[in-house]
Amino acid sequence: MRSVYVLTDGRHLFQFSEVKVRCSALIAGIVVGVISHLMATPFGLFFNDQTLRVDYFRTGTAEQEIISIDALRTEGQWPGSRTQLVDRLDRGNHRVQIVHKDDSRILFSQGYNTIFQEWQSTEPARQGIFRTFHESVRTPMPNQPVVLRFESRNRFGQFETVAETTIDPQAKNINREVRPPLAPVCSFVQNGLPSEKVDLVFLGDGYRPEEMEKYHRDTERAIASLFQNEPFKSRAKDFNVWVVDVCSVDAGIDEPCRSLWRSTALGTSYNALDSPRYILTIDNCAVRDFAAAAPYDAIAILVNSPRYGGGGIFNQFAISFTGNAPGEPDWWCDYVFVHEFGHSFAGLADEYYSSQISYLDYYPENTEPWEPNITAVLDTNNIKWAGLMDPATPVPTPWDKCRYDSLSALVQRLDAGHVDYKNGIAEMQAILRNPDVAGKIGCFEGAGYASRGLFRPAIDCRMFSKSMAPFCSVCQQAIEQVIDSQSR
Template identity: 40%
Template sequence: MSLASKRLLSALFAIACSIGAGAAHAQQPATVRLDYTHSGNTLTEQYAIERVLIEPLPWPGDLSQPFDNSNRGNNRLEVADAKTGDLLYSRDFSTVFGEWKTTEEANKLSRGFHESVRFPKPDRPVRVRILKRDERNAFSVAWSVEVDTDAQEVVRSQPPAPAKPMAIRVSGPSPQKVDLLILGDGYTRKDMAKFEADAKRLSQHLFEVSPFKERANDFNVWAMAVPTQESGITRPSTGVHHASALGTRYDIFGSERYVLTLDNRALRDIAQYAPYEFIEILVNNDTYGGGGIFGQFSTAAASNDWANYLFVHEFGHHFAGLADEYYTSPVAYQSSGARMEPWEPNATALRDPAKLKWKKHVQAGTPLPTPWPKEEYEAYSREYQKRRAALRAANRPESEMSALFREDLVHTKELFSKAQYRNAIGAFEGANYEASGYYRPAMQCIMFDRSEQFCPVCQDGISEIIDLYARPTR
C-alpha cells in the first residue's frame, strides 16, 4: 500500500470515528436517513414515507449545535421526542419540488420527487416533521411521521461503496468541521485523474474567496466519482444522452444552462460513503451551466472557462441560501406577482427601510432605495441576452459564449465605475429574477453577475452557516 493510500485510510478512519474530537464527540451516533416522496402541483402537496435506513458512516455533525436558527429555506426538518414532543434536532432546507412548483408545468400536471432528510440517530422513537412556509412566510407543519430507528424494517446493511472517497482537505474531525463532498459525474475511468484535479482546483478557488478564505480551516473536503461509460453528462436540447450513476443533466425545467440531478435516491446512496453535510457535483463538460438548491446540493460545469465562478456562485445558493440577484436572464420560474419579504439574506422587498435586514452595513446618508444606472444597464442587457440566445440557438462553440460573457462583465464594470454608490451597501432595485419590487444589497456581487467576490451582506450570510456546522478556529 502506498504512503498516500495509508494516509487516506488513516484520515477516513479518524473522521469516521471522530478520534480526537473531545469527550462530546468520543462516540458519534449513527446517521439516520428518511427517504420519502414529495408530490403535487402548484396548488397541492403530498408526502409518503419510502424507507428509513442507517447510513454506513457515523453522524458527521456537531452534537452541541442541534438547532438551526438561520430561518432560511422553504422547508424545515424537525425531529422531536415522540412522547414528550421535545425538539431534538432541526435544519432548514429547500427542495427541487419547491422550485418545480413555480414553473408553468406545475399549473398543468402533478409530479413526484424523491427527497431525503438526515439526522443523528436518537435513543428513542421520534416524530419527524417537515414544515413549509405559509402565506405569512412562517413555518407550519406540512407532514409528520413517527419513526422508530430501532424497528425491524429499518435498513441497516448497505452494498459495497461504488467509489472510494478521496481526501482533498482534512482540517480536523468531522464534528468540528464543515464537511464538503465533491461528487463527479460524466467522468470515465480514464477521466479519474482529471476529476481529482478538477476537485482540487475548484475547491482551492473556493478558499480564495471571502469569507471562505478566512474560514478555510473550518472545512474538510472529500471527493468521489462513480465512473461513466462516456465523458460528459446528458444535454437533451442538443440530443446528447449519457447514462450516469447520478443522472445529472442540463436543461432542467427547460433552462438550457440549469444543471441538476432529479435522482435524489441515487445521489444519497452514493454520497453516504463519505462524511458530508454539503455536496457540490462537478460535471465533466465545457458547456456553461450549473445549479444550486439550499441544503441539497450544487452543480458546476468543471471544464467551462467560468468554472471558478460557477462553483462559488452555485455553492452560495446551496450552502447559505443566497438569492440570485440578477433579473435580466431568462429563468423557468413564474412570478407570483406578490412581493413577500424573501427569506434569503441578500434580497428584500424593502417594505420598511428602517427595518432593512442588512441595515448595519448601510452608512448614514445612503438613500434607500439606492440609485444606480438601472436603465442603462437594462438597455445593454436586453441586447446582450439576444446575442446570448442566438449563440445557443445556433449551437456555436463555447469559446464564443465565453467571449460574450467577458465582454458583458467588462461593460458592466465600466458602467458601474462611474456610479455614485458604486461601493456602497444600500438597496438597489432589481433582484430575485424581478426588475422591480425586490432589492439587492450591493450594486455588484458574485450573486448578481460574474464578478469575483461576495458583498459584505452575502459574506455575513455565509459566515452564519459556517458557524452552525463548525467550531470556529480562533
C-alpha cells in the same frame, strides 16, 4: 491550506499533496474524538452517534403537496454539529424537525430547498399536473421514539406542517446494513473532526474510468476557486474536503435539447425545468449513496462537460460544468461553481433579474423572501442587512439602472463577436464599478428575477453579475453564519 491524502482502498490514485496519512489512523482518531465529545454534550441525551437517512417521495402540484416515506437507513457517523442541533438561521422553503414525543420540544431541525418547490413555480404545476421527486433528509439517530415533522412555507413565508411520522429507533424497518463506499474516497483536506468542521464532499458525473485524472484536476481547480473567495478563504480551516471517485459509463451528461443522452452515475442533465443552462439531477438516491462514502454536510457535483451550465439547491447540492468550450472564457466554470455553491451552502438568492428562466413570479408579492440577500422591505430600520449599512445611504439606493437595463437588453440580442456586444458589456461593467456605490451596502432595485419590487444589498456580487466579483458583504456574512452553525 494543508492537504491530506487518504484512499479507502489504500491505492495511490493521484497526488493531491505531499502529506499522506493512513485511513485507519484517521478514523481511529475521529472515533476517539467523537466518543469524548459525545460524553461532554447534551447531544447524547437524545441521539446516538449515527446518522439516520430518511428517503421519501414528495408529490404534488403548485397547490398540493404530499409526502410518503420510502425507506429509513443508518448511514455512518453523524457528521453535523453536536452543539447546534436546532437550525436558528430560518432559511429554506422546507424544514425537517425532530420533535420530542412527550413535550413537543424541538430536538433537531434543518431548513432546505427542493427541486419540487422550484417546479411548483412552473406552468405545468400551476395547471394542476402532478409530479413526484425523491428526496432525503439526514438527522442524528434518535435514541428514543420521536416525531419526524416535514414542513413547507406557505405563500406568506410561514412554515406549515406537511407530514408527521413517528420514528422508533428500535423499529425493524430501519435498514442498518453497513454499506461499503460505492467508490474510492479521498480526504483532500483534513482539518479536524467532522462534527467540528464543514465537511464538503465532491462527486463527479460523466467521467469515464480513464478520465479520473481529469476529474482530479477539475476538482482541485474547483476547490482552489472556492477558497480564493471570501469568506471561504479566511475560514478554510473550518472545512474538511472529501473527493469521491465516481465513474460513469459514458463521458459527458444528458443534453435533452440536443437529443444527447449519456449513461452516467448521478444522472445529471442540462435543460432542467426547461432551462438550457440549468443542470440538475433527479436521481437523489444515486447522489446520496455515492456521497455516503464520506461524512458530509455539503455536496458538490462536477460534471464532465465544457458546455456552460450549473445549478444549486440549498442544502442539497451545487453542480457546475468544468473546463471551457472553444472561444469561451476559461473563468466561466470558476464563476459558476462558486455562485452555485452560494445557493447550495448558504441559501443565497440570485441577485440578478434578467434571465430566461422558467419560473413564474418566483417570489410572491408582498412577502419578504427568507433569503438573506434579497428584500422587499424598504423601511430602513427593518432591512434585514441594516447592521451592515451606513445609515446615511439613501433607500432605495440610486444606481444607473435604466442604462444598465437597456444595455442588458441590447447585448442579449447580439452575437458575442459583435462590436456593440463588447462595448455594451464593457459599459455595464463600468456601471457596476461606479466608485460612488461600488462595495457599499444599500438597497439596489432589481433582484431575485424581478426588475421591480425586490432589492439586493450591493450593486455587484457573485450572486448578481456573471463575473468574478466577490460575494458582497451581506452574502459573506450569510455564508459565515452557516460555517459557524456547522463548525462550532
